[in-house]
Each structure stands twice: as structure tokens, then as C-alpha cells.
Amino acid sequence: MKEKSREARNYRLKSAFTPYGFILPASLTILLLVVYPILYGVYISFFDTNLVNKWNFVGLRYYLRALTDSSFLHSLWKTMVFTVTVVGGHFLFGFIFASILNLKIKFRTLFRGILILPWLFPDVVIAYLFKWILNTQGGIINALLMHYHVVRAPVGWLSTSATALPCVILVSIWKGYPLVMVQILAGIQTVSTEMYEAAKIDGANAWQRFCYITIPALKPILTTILILDTVWVFKQFTLIWLMTSGGPGSSTMVSAIEIYKNAFSYFKYGLASAQSVYVLVICYLIGVVFRRLLRDD
Amino acid sequence: MKKRNAALAMSTLLWAGSVLSACGSSGTQPTAAAPAETMTTAAPADSTQGTAETADGTYDVAGAGQVSLDVMITSLGDSDGGPYLRGVMDSYMAMYPNVKLNPVECSMNDLYTTLITQATAGTLPDIFTMSEAYSANCLEMGMSTDRLAELLGEQYMNGIIDAAIENATVDGTLVYMPWQNNTTAMVYRKDLFAEKGIEAPKTWDEFLTAAKTLTEDTDSDGTPDRYGCVFAGTRNDSAESRFQTFALTFGCDFVTANGDGTYTSGFGTEEYKNAMTAFVNIAANEGVTPVGFVETGYSEAYTMIAADRACMFFSASNVLGGIYNANPEMRGKMGSFPMPTAPGVAPVTSFSSVGMTISSTCKNPEVAADFLKYMTSVENSVAWNEATCRLPVVRDALTAICENDEAYAGFAAASENAVIYPAFAGLAELRDISGECWQTVVSEGVSIEDALATAASKAEEVAKSHSN
Numbered sequence: 001m002k003e004k005s006r007e008a009r010n011y012r013l014k015s016a017f018t019p020y021g022f023i024l025p026a027s028l029t030i031l032l033l034v035v036y037p038i039l040y041g042v043y044i045s046f047f048d049t050n051l052v053n054k055w056n057f058v059g060l061r062y063y064l065r066a067l068t069d070s071s072f073l074h075s076l077w078k079t080m081v082f083t084v085t086v087v088g089g090h091f092l093f094g095f096i097f098a099s100i101l102n103l104k105i106k107f108r109t110l111f112r113g114i115l116i117l118p119w120l121f122p123d124v125v126i127a128y129l130f131k132w133i134l135n136t137q138g139g140i141i142n143a144l145l146m147h148y149h150v151v152r153a154p155v156g157w158l159s160t161s162a163t164a165l166p167c168v169i170l171v172s173i174w175k176g177y178p179l180v181m182v183q184i185l186a187g188i189q190t191v192s193t194e195m196y197e198a199a200k201i202d203g204a205n206a207w208q209r210f211c212y213i214t215i216p217a218l219k220p221i222l223t224t225i226l227i228l229d230t231v232w233v234f235k236q237f238t239l240i241w242l243m244t245s246g247g248p249g250s251s252t253m254v255s256a257i258e259i260y261k262n263a264f265s266y267f268k269y270g271l272a273s274a275q276s277v278y279v280l281v282i283c284y285l286i287g288v289v290f291r292r293l294l295r296d297d
Numbered sequence: 298m299k300k301r302n303a304a305l306a307m308s309t310l311l312w313a314g315s316v317l318s319a320c321g322s323s324g325t326q327p328t329a330a331a332p333a334e335t336m337t338t339a340a341p342a343d344s345t346q347g348t349a350e351t352a353d354g355t356y357d358v359a360g361a362g363q364v365s366l367d368v369m370i371t372s373l374g375d376s377d378g379g380p381y382l383r384g385v386m387d388s389y390m391a392m393y394p395n396v397k398l399n400p401v402e403c404s405m406n407d408l409y410t411t412l413i414t415q416a417t418a419g420t421l422p423d424i425f426t427m428s429e430a431y432s433a434n435c436l437e438m439g440m441s442t443d444r445l446a447e448l449l450g451e452q453y454m455n456g457i458i459d460a461a462i463e464n465a466t467v468d469g470t471l472v473y474m475p476w477q478n479n480t481t482a483m484v485y486r487k488d489l490f491a492e493k494g495i496e497a498p499k500t501w502d503e504f505l506t507a508a509k510t511l512t513e514d515t516d517s518d519g520t521p522d523r524y525g526c527v528f529a530g531t532r533n534d535s536a537e538s539r540f541q542t543f544a545l546t547f548g549c550d551f552v553t554a555n556g557d558g559t560y561t562s563g564f565g566t567e568e569y570k571n572a573m574t575a576f577v578n579i580a581a582n583e584g585v586t587p588v589g590f591v592e593t594g595y596s597e598a599y600t601m602i603a604a605d606r607a608c609m610f611f612s613a614s615n616v617l618g619g620i621y622n623a624n625p626e627m628r629g630k631m632g633s634f635p636m637p638t639a640p641g642v643a644p645v646t647s648f649s650s651v652g653m654t655i656s657s658t659c660k661n662p663e664v665a666a667d668f669l670k671y672m673t674s675v676e677n678s679v680a681w682n683e684a685t686c687r688l689p690v691v692r693d694a695l696t697a698i699c700e701n702d703e704a705y706a707g708f709a710a711a712s713e714n715a716v717i718y719p720a721f722a723g724l725a726e727l728r729d730i731s732g733e734c735w736q737t738v739v740s741e742g743v744s745i746e747d748a749l750a751t752a753a754s755k756a757e758e759v760a761k762s763h764s765n
Contacts, residue, residue: 051417052438136589137597153520159591161741247532248591248740249733264410265534266726267434 038280045273062274072275074250075258076282079234082169082254086233087226089173094180101181102188119178127242130171134158158244161251168240168252175239176232180225187221188214223294230290231283255279356663358393364661365397366668367422369653371405378685385672385681392671396664401425409434416440423659424669427473428651429464430534433720436467441654446471448655448666461690464650464717473654474669478688478695479613481542481646482711484620484704486511486608487632497634497707499644501546501575504609504637508585511608524587527607528580531594532736537728539611540576540735542647545716547572547639551727551756554719558765562727564756570749571639573734581739591740595619603627611636614708618686633707635714648715650690723763730755 045063048056066072097115101108118126133140134157142154157163191214199209215222237256240246246253246261255275263272358364368386372378386398401422403411409431415421416438427435435441446454449471454462461475483504489511490497498504508525515522529536541551549568553561563569580590587593587601599616601607603623610616620627636646653672655665671677678694681687688708689695699709718724734752737743 050434050438051413052440054437136592137587137601154588156589156591156740159589159740161737164740245532247732247736249737249743251741261729264413265729266723267409267413 041273041276041280044269045277047270049269050267051269058270062271063277065271066275066278071250071253072255072258075253075255076278078165078250078252079254079256082165082172082236082240082252083230083233085169086172086176086236087230089169090177090180090229090233091226093173093177094184097177097181098184098188101185115181116178118175119182121175123175123238124242126171126175127239130167131158131243134167159248161248164244164248164251168243171243172233172236172239176229180229183221183225184218187218191217219294223290226294227287227290230286234283234286235279356667358664358667359395361395361661361664363395363397364664365399366424366659366661366665367399367401368668369401369403369422369425371403371408371426372685378681378687381681381684382672385677386668389668389671396668398668412440419658421656421658423656423661424653424665425656426651427465427654429649429718429720430724432465432472433467433722435654436470436472439657441472442657442659442662443470444662445474445655445666448662449474449670450666453670456692457690458692458695460648460712460715460717461650464648465652467720473652474673475650475690476652476673477613477615477650478690478712479615479647479649479651480688480708480712480715481539481611481613481648482633482635482707483609483611483637484602484616484631484633484707486602486630487704488630489608490632498637501579501637501639505579505583505585508579508609509583512585521584523605524601524607525585526579526609527586527593527598527601528576528590528610529593529595529598530580530590530735530739531592532729532732533594534725534728535595537732538649540572540731541718541728542611542636543576544569544572544731545645545647546636546642547575548642551724551731552719552721552760554721560721560723560760560764562753562756562760564727564730564749565753569753570745573731573738573749573752574745575639577735577738577745580735591736599623613687614705615685615687617704618684621686631704633704633711635707635711644711644714646711646715648712648717652690721763723759726759727756730759 044051046057046059048054048058101112101115105111121129134142136142136154136156136159139154139157141157142151145151146154155163157167195213195217196209199213204212235256236254237260240252240254241257241260244252246257256279259272259275259279262268262275370379370382372382383400386400390396390398403426405426408426412421412425412431412435415425421440425440427441436443442448454471457475458478461478462471465471465473465475485497489495490507493510495507495510496503498507504526511523511525512521513523514520529539544551544563547568549566549572550563552563555561580586587606593601595612595616596619598607598610599612599619600623602610602616603620605624614633617631617633620631635644638644653669655662655669659665673689673691673694675691675694675697678689678691679697682689682694682698688698688705695709699705721727730752734748737751738745738748
């Protein structure tokens with residue numbers, strides 16, 4: 001009898017701890033690679049430090065400075081503009097191409113392959129590719145425009161304030177729309193065709209079917225992609241850094257570049273960390289707001 | 298700013314060169330031999346010299362047991378001496394089979410980021426690249442050994458030009474062993490100057506006149522295809538530090554140490570205004586530079602010279618290596634002259650250096666020092682110059698190179714009036730403010746007065762934030 005109860009207790013204990021054993025590797029990985037760096041970043045933000053042997057506690061000084069730093073506030077504004085337009089572009093082109101690819105057209109598989117290509121290229125390749133395409137000296141865009149007498153002199157696409165940000169935005173849209181397209185396409189294909197047929201019988205036109213069937217059916221997917229895409233674009237660094245380095249002037253100076261320069265050009269690690277914490281909070285808030293706005297009631 | 302009259306250095310150079318020639322050292326004479334050949338022949342001579350001169354003169358590298366040293370290589374490209382440096386390491390290892398040198402590659406652009414990461418992780422290479430821009434931080438962080446001067450030895454230190462030693466010294470400590478002599482001068486198309494009868498300009502007005510003369514529509518299609526000069530206008534340290542030299546030629550110091558731990562920015566001065574105005578005019582408004590000034594970086598600039606699309610560019614001597622590498626036909630066509638100046642400003646240019654230092658965690662600093670001395674021996678410095686067109690800071694090597702190749706004459710003359718920037722931790726920020734200033738004027742159409750006012754205000758803040 002006692003033997004049986006001991007066995008039962010052991011079994012209960014084993015059952016209670018086994019799940020923790022399964023989640024332990026993932027939890028440790030997250031702790032080491034996500035939680036620790038974030039906490040360390042927050043810790044650094046309270047110090048005037050060189051990260052090696054100088055650690056002067058400054059409290060909230062860098063948080064207050066960041067709030068009054070016109071360059072940082074300007075970079076946040078640029079980041080907002082960049083994020084809204086790029087994410088908007090991703091969804092617009094993602095929807096259009098996903099809808100086209102959902103139709104029964106010839107060479108659909110080929111088009112799917114072609115349309116996914118921009119996502120497959122590394123950011124570095126795309127940045128340099130477009131830098132040369134848009135280059136003032138011998139770039140193909142300028143060569144074509146001059147060949148067809150559209151312009152008389154080469155246009156400084158990336159060296160003129162009015163055109164640099166739009167160019168970077170267009171390239172970012174081109175690079176990022178395939179992910180949204182694939183997700184939406186996968187979502188569309190899960191929507192039952194009977195629902196569309198029933199709506200058709202009830203007299204719904206294409207736009208109504210899109211608004212009242214497709215969008216609600218895709219809402220969970222759209223929410224996820226919107227949050228992920230917004231946060232990814234908000235943190236965009238590589239493409240902009242390689243194409244314009246934040247210039248000309250500060251016309252493409254997004255917060256990621258501003259923070260990078262403070263940390264690794266000016267060695268102001270404390271200030272850069274404080275600014276990074278602000279960006280972290282903003283990204284978190286974006287997630288919260290989107291989830292609330294788009295929650296499925 | 299402390300002015301360094303490198304005339305002293307150059308005269309000493311020439312004197313040292315004469316002595317060396319008198320001694321009949323073949324190693325001081327640059328030859329047309331390939332770097333590898335030069336190294337092979339140089340190795341035995343240096344093996345004795347290097348070992349004997351290390352530290353107290355008695356250190357025996359061959360008897361040091363098995364030694365392994367990680368050596369950072371920031372010269373990655375062919376024209377920047379990457380293969381050459383690897384060759385030097387190989388020849389040193391052949392000389393001392395008990396020493397293993399492991400190359401650790403790092404792009405110069407990522408140097409400081411990499412060093413910070415390595416320092417915090419405790420994985421600094423035994424020998425790593427350092428420059429005056431980061432030497433104060435390097436010392437503060439305790440990255441490098443504090444007895445470098447002692448390790449290199451007095452005799453070796455006496456062979457390096459004074460400006461370089463001073464440039465690499467912070468608070469009385471030699472932070473790194475200077476290696477590359479980055480005196481700034483103007484490189485130009487000597488053949489085109491001769492063809493058009495142009496004299497080397499001494500003022501910026503003369504420079505502009507020369508640039509206008511050289512700007513040509515060679516294929517008669519209605520637009521110029523060869524420009525008088527090219528200026529770097531990208532927003533990075535390469536272009537921005539060039540502007541600092543340009544400002545110097547207008548009598549403007551970016552920052553002045555007040556002697557009481559405080560600094561004053563020079564951005565609000567008339568000299569800075571004149572410099573920025575002239576820079577923008579020449580680079581973007583006078584039609585003497587290729588279009589796209591703001592997109593033109595160092596590599597684009599020398600590529601344009603190599604491609605016969607521009608005639609003048611101010612830089613350190615390594616630009617010649619870039620030009621020759623891109624277009625070997627330019628050898629013999631290039632020359633150099635000291636930086637022009639504004640009216641009333643005496644000839645002046647900037648001196649800076651890049652070098653190597655030994656990590657404070659290095660277990661065999663004596664061997665590391667011996668390798669550094671071998672790497673910068675006269676023979677190896679001359680061969681290195683042949684591979685990269687970089688000028689060394691070792692007197693005898695510098696003399697030999699300048700005497701042998703006319704293309705470096707301008708650099709030698711410029712070094713007579715070279716100055717060293719003060720060790721100011723906010724220099725990168727000040728330079729960046731200048732970059733932002735000219736970019737907003739050229740690409741955003743902001744008036745130069747407004748851009749200057751913004752720059753002056755930001756620079757004052759930087760000076761204040763770095764004052765005690």
C-alpha cells in the first residue's frame with residue numbers, strides 16, 4: 001500500500017516537473033539572448049560609461065536629455081513618417097499582389113517566385129543595388145531620363161533632401177512587401193469559397209465581399225503582420241545606413257541611425273541606451289495599441 | 298592647437314637619409330622589386346637588427362619558446378596593403394618558427410566598434426590598430442600596454458618623426474606605435490598641369506582658377522566630362538575630417554583647449570564661415586567638380602581621378618595607391634602640392650597617424666614589440682609604400698621614398714607646416730556637425746547663414762559637454 005502511494009507521489013512530482021524541463025532550454029535561451037541584453041541596456045542608460053572601466057552613475061539624466069534633444073526628437077518624427085509609409089506600402093502592394101496571385105491565372109507559380117524575390121535578397125545587396133541605380137554619376141535611372149530628354153542634368157536622388165527619403169521608402173517597400181503578400185495569400189486561401197458564393201447569391205459585389213468576408217477572415221493574420229512589420233520597420237537600420245547614412249543633412253536620420261551614431265561614433269553609450277529604451281517602449285506601445293484596435297470582438 | 302613644425306622632422310629626415318646613404322645600407326633605397334622579394338631579402342638583415350634592438354637590446358625572440366600572437370589587420374584591400382601585411386607576417390614567422398602570428402581581420406570602418414566589443418569581452422587581439430582619434434579612449438579604458446615606448450626601445454623611437462610620436466602620445470604615454478603618416482596634401486594631374494601651363498596653386502583663389510581651366514568638355518557633347526577637382530561630401534568621418542583640414546587652411550581651428558579643462562569651439566568664427574562658404578562654393582556651385590558632391594566619398598573621388606574625370610583631390614598619400622590600383626596608367630602622371638590657403642593664412646596642413654599597439658592583456662609583449670619593429674623597418678616600410686603608396690613615419694624610410702618618387706614631393710613639403718589636432722574626445726561630433734552643415738546647404742537649400750548658426754550652436758554644446 002505504502003509502496004503504491006510512494007509511486008503515485010513520484011509520478012505526480014515527475015508529471016509536475018516534466019513540462020518545466022521541456023521549456024527550460026527555450027527559457028534559458030530567451031533569458032540569455034533577449035532578457036539579459038535588454039536589462040543590461042537599461043542598466044547602461046543610467047551611467048556615463050565607456051563600458052570598460054568608467055561607470056559614473058547619472059540617474060535619469062540621459063532620459064531627460066533625450067526628451068529635450070532636438071536631433072533625437074527629429075529622428076523619431078522621421079521614423080514615424082518612414083514607418084507609416086513603408087508599412088502602408090507593404091500592405092497595399094501585399095494585398096494587390098496576393099489578390100492577383102489568388103486568381104487562377106497562367107504562370108501563377110512563376111509569378112509567385114518572381115514576386116517573392118525582393119524578400120530573398122540581403123539588405124546589403126539591395127542597398128548597394130539601388131544606390132548604384134539611383135547614382136548621380138552613371139546611375140541607370142539618370143542615364144535613361146537623360147537619354148529620353150526628361151531631364152537635362154542628372155538628378156541627385158539620394159543627395160537631395162526632397163527625394164532621398166521617398167527613395168529610401170520606395171526601396172524599403174519593394175524589399176518588404178513579399179512577406180506581407182505571402183501571409184495574406186495564405187490567409188485568403190483559408191477563407192471558405194462557400195462564403196464568397198453565398199455572398200454573391202445575396203448580391204454582394206467584389207468590394208463588399210472584400211470588406212465583409214476577406215478582411216474579417218484575415219484579421220488575426222493582419223494583426224500579427226501589422227505588429228511585426230511595424231516594429232521591424234521602426235527599427236530599420238541597414239538599408240538607410242547603407243543608402244544615405246541618414247543624410248543628406250538629416251533628411252533620412254531615423255532613430256536607429258541616431259542611436260547608432262551616438263553609441264559607436266560619439267561613444268555616448270549611456271545616452272544611446274536611454275534613447276534605445278524609449279524606442280523599446282514605443283515599439284511595445286505600438287503592439288499594445290494595435291492589439292486593442294484590431295482585437296476580434 | 299599645438300602647432301607641430303614638421304620642417305624639423307623633414308630636415309632630420311633628409312639628414313638621416315644622407316647618413317644612411319653614407320652607410321651604404323641598400324635597404325633604404327626603394328627598388329622595383331616586388332614586395333615579397335624585398336621582404337625575403339630584408340628578413341635576414343632585420344632578424345639581427347630587430348632582435349638586438351628590442352626593449353633593452355637583449356630580448357631573444359628565438360629563445361622565447363612557443364609564442365602565439367593575434368594580429369589585427371585593417372588593411373583588407375589589395376591597394377591598402379592587406380596581402381603585403383600578410384606577407385610580412387609570413388616572413389617574420391619564417392624567421393622565427395617558434396612564433397605564430399594569427400591574422401584577425403577587421404574593417405577600418407568597424408575598428409572602434411570592434412575594439413569596444415573585444416575589450417568588454419576580454420578578447421582583444423595582442424596587436425591591434427589604433428589612431429589618434431581613439432587613443433585617449435584607448436588609454437582611458439586600459440586597452441593597450443602602458444609601457445609601449447619602453448618595449449620599442451629608445452633607439453627605435455628616435456628613428457620616428459617627432460610629430461608622429463607626439464600624435465600617438467596621450468598624457469605622456471605612448472598609446473600606439475605610429476605607422477601610417479597621414480599628412481594631407483593635394484594630389485593632381487601633373488601631366489595636365491604641364492600641358493596647360495598651370496603652376497601649383499598656393500591660394501584657394503588660384504586653385505579655383507586652375508580648376509576652371511582644367512574643367513573641359515573633351516568629347517564636345519555640350520557638358521564637361523573632365524572636372525578641375527573633386528571634393529568628398531559624404532556624411533562620414535572620411536569626408537568630414539578632410540573638411541577639418543580645409544578649415545585649417547582658412548585659419549580655423551575646430552576646437553581650442555583653454556588650458557583649464559574647458560574647450561571653445563571655432564564654429565562661430567569668421568574663419569569657419571569663410572571656410573564653409575568657400576568649401577560649398579568650390580564643391581557645389583562653381584561647376585568645377587562632378588555633379589553629386591554629397592554622394593561623393595573617398596573611393597568615388599579617387600575613382601574619378603583614375604578614370605580621367607577629375608584632376609585634383611586633397612588627401613593623404615594613400616590616395617595615390619587607390620588611383621594607381623584603379624588605373625595603372627596614372628603612374629607617372631600624378632603629382633602633389635601642399636594645401637592652398639586663404640589670403641593671409643600661412644601654409645598649413647594636418648598631420649595624423651594610424652598605427653598599432655600592444656594589448657594590455659598580451660602575454661608576450663616583447664615579441665609583439667619585436668614584430669612591430671620588424672614590420673616598420675626601413676626595408677619593409679619602403680616595400681609597404683610601393684604596395685600602398687602610404688608614407689611611413691620612420692625617418693629613414695620616409696626620406697628614401699620622398700627622394701625617389703616625385704609624386705610625394707607635395708606631401709614632403711606639406712609636412713613642413715603640418716599641425717596636430719588636440720586630443721578632444723568630441724572631435725567626431727564636431728566633424729559630423731560640419732558634414733550636416735554643408736549637406737543641409739547643398740541638398741536642402743538652407744541658407745549658409747542659417748546652417749552656420751545651427752552648426753555653431755551645436756558645436757558650442759559639444760565643447761561645453763566635454764569641458765570639465
